[in-house]
Amino acid sequence: MTNSMSKATIGLSVTHRRYIPYSHAHYAGNLVDGAYVLGLFGDVATEVCIQADGDEGLFASYSDVQFLQPLRAGDVVETTATITRVGNRSRELSFVARVVCRGRADLSESAAEVLAEPLEITRATGVVVVPARQG
Template sequence: MSKAEVGLSVTHRRYVPYSHAHYAGHLVDGAYVLGLFGDVATEVCIVADGDEGLFASYSDVQFLQPLRAGDMVEVTATITRVGTRSRELGFAAHVVCRGRPDRSESAAEVLAEPLLITRATGTVVVPVA
């Protein structure tokens, strides 16, 4: 029996290591966040349907702010629509802590307000219950 319902949400946090910096200024490419969205979507499918599911498509992706090495990023997937085999998910990625290399090599701070860096809408499919 599926437990999929609108509003079911899963959140992951991940430290972004400097080995993932891809551009000047320790910027990390957008594909890194999309990979995290895939991970959190997998857990939503497991929680809701007892199956890892299959990520079928994105209908919208918006990169709003940069992600940098040394950031702590929080990604959330929330079910926004439930079909017979499909689930539409809303995704959000926020930076909650940011490295401060201007202070010292290991300095970091918790942001007063999480910074929305990426949002997306995607569809996953799961086996018939």
Template structure:
């Protein structure tokens, strides 16, 4: 029987503020995407195991394109392996909107297709005692 947690996908979107630009051309450091991967991995763990879990390691990180201040990023995490306490997750950070300062100070456009900026594979761990949650389950907390 296939584990129902396999293939679970969580997506976050975030605007990159200009305060995060560190380099010429309003470039943002690649670690910004890794922080986003941690955020989306936390939601994956909550949905799969009812616990925030801990990020254990990356087995691969690829910086494929620039992230700039003013971008709108879409970060996607997909569970690809479920162990007793570990989960392997594939990550992709895409630029879905980007500023166009050459057209005007506030001009921007939707990128279709999005620009893949960073990909990674990571491992998270959850406690043995974490109650199993079905994907998409919502329970009331008092």
């Protein structure tokens, strides 16, 4: 795929969902570290690059990261990346992570609930770079 055939357009969006196992808890209260969410953002950014440019691309930088609420083991988290700017080889992405289901260990070891409204836990802005293609 050549750059002239790139599908990179502002508004292109990809969403992933993942269950957070209890083995990922690092802190009291079954809290999961913020770096875990950044790893999920990297995964969803990779798919955006594949969808837009036919290449996994490389994550270049974050210009902003905001941890708004905790991520806990037993949660189901949804991460979304959306292209907000398209350069020759760079793509600026906005990211959001939302908890859509939450474990309810207060009820029983395996209890969980679907949240009535997803809980926004992390926001970020980042830049990915895709290679120049010959063609």
